[in-house]
Amino acid sequence: MQLIMSLTSPYARKVRVVLLEKALPFEGVVDIPWNPDTQVPDFNPLGKVPVLHLQDGTMLYDSRVIVQFLEQYHPEPALLPQGMSRVHALRVEALADGIIDASVAIFLERKRPPAMQDAAWINRQAQKIERGLLAAEGELAMHAWCVDGCFGLADIALGCMLEYLDLRLDLPWRDQHPRLANLLERLNQRPAFAETAPPRQ
Numbered sequence: 493m494q495l496i497m498s499l500t501s502p503y504a505r506k507v508r509v510v511l512l513e514k515a516l517p518f519e520g521v522v523d524i525p526w527n528p529d530t531q532v533p534d535f536n537p538l539g540k541v542p543v544l545h546l547q548d549g550t551m552l553y554d555s556r557v558i559v560q561f562l563e564q565y566h567p568e569p570a571l572l573p574q575g576m577s578r579v580h581a582l583r584v585e586a587l588a589d590g591i592i593d594a595s596v597a598i599f600l601e602r603k604r605p606p607a608m609q610d611a612a613w614i615n616r617q618a619q620k621i622e623r624g625l626l627a628a629e630g631e632l633a634m635h636a637w638c639v640d641g642c643f644g645l646a647d648i649a650l651g652c653m654l655e656y657l658d659l660r661l662d663l664p665w666r667d668q669h670p671r672l673a674n675l676l677e678r679l680n681q682r683p684a685f686a687e688t689a690p691p692r693q
Contacts, residue, residue, distance in 0.1 A: 493511075493516070493517070493518040493519070493544060493545065493546060493547065494518065494519045494520075494521055494544070494545040495507060495508065495511070495518050495519070495520050495521065495542055495543070495544055495545075496521045496523050496532060496535055496536075496541055496542060496543040496544075496545065497520055497521070497522060497523070497541050497542045497543075498522065498523070498524050498525070498541050499522060499690060499691055500656075500659060500690045500691065501541050501542065502592050502652040502653055502655070502656035502690075503540075503541070503542055503554075503555035503589070503592070503652075504541050504542035504555070505652045505655075505688050505690065506555050506559065506648055506649055506652045507542045507544065507555050507558050507559060507562075508520070508684075508688045509648050509651075509652070509684045509685060509688055510558075510559050510562055510563075510571060510645070510648065511562065512683070512684035512687060512688070513569065513571065513648075513682075513684045514562060514566050514568070514569065514571075516562070516566055523541065525539050525540060525541060535551050535553070536551065536553040538553065540553065540554075542555055542558060544558045544561070555589075556582075556585065556586075556589070559571075559585075559645060563645075570644075571643075571644045571645045571648070572644060572645050573639060573640055573642070573644065577639050577640050580638075580639050580646070581638070581639045581644055581645050581646040582645075584628070584631050584638050584639070584646035584649060584650065585645055585646060585649040587624055587627060587628055587631075587649075588624075588628065588646075588649035588650050588652070588653040589649065589653075590620065590624060591620070591621050591624040591625065591628070591653050591657075592652075592653050592656055594617040594618075594620040594621050594624070595617075595621060595653075595656060595657055595660055595661055596660075597613070597617045598614050598617045598618065598621075598660075598661060599660045599661065601613060601614055601617075602614070621657070621661075621663070625665055625668070625669050625672065626669075628650055628653075628669070628672060629669045629671050629672055631646070631650075632671040632672065632675060633671075636678070637675075638650065647675060647679060648679075650672065650675060650676075651675065651676055651679040651680075651685060654672060654675075654676045655676065655689070655690060656690070659690050659692065
């Protein structure tokens with residue numbers, strides 16, 4: 493398998509962590525969609541990473557689709573539970589991805605000339621992040637991991653999201669959300685997370 497990715501993409505990181513947790517061999521191919529010479533649109537018509545290129549030529553894109561494929565065809569170790577617990581885990585993943593979406597929107601808006609930036613738009617995205625982090629903190633309650641007290645995809649998604657916030661927005665979220673801070677600290681003790689830490693740039 494080939495994973496077409498950016499080293500700073502939290503969506504690609506989520507897939508990389510899942511691949512490593514499942515001990516699945518893959519070749520990582522770095523291709524930045526923003527670069528003029530990018531080949532990503534040749535693999536994903538939406539021009540986004542990650543893309544998982546399977547041996548039979550199939551291209552899978554969108555991190556959630558890729559993770560579902562990996563869980564279906566490489567079920568051990570399981571990163572998604574069954575029944576309503578599975579729905580719960582997917583809801584947390586959607587929450588984490590939504591916070592990332594809002595963070596990307598702020599990051600891109602701030603790259604525009606200051607006079608062209610839309611403060612109301614940035615504030616709207618910031619409110620999504622604030623509400624999302626509050627909801628994510630609540631998902632942990634008093635448990636070590638989000639769903640059924642077991643490490644899984646929900647925790648991976650939250651961890652990738654939190655480190656993306658550190659990378660792009662540098663938000664002081666830890667004091668207000670100590671359970672999330674504790675989660676990230678424990679995740680970074682796992683080799684799959686340490687190996688995929690985004691480069692600071």
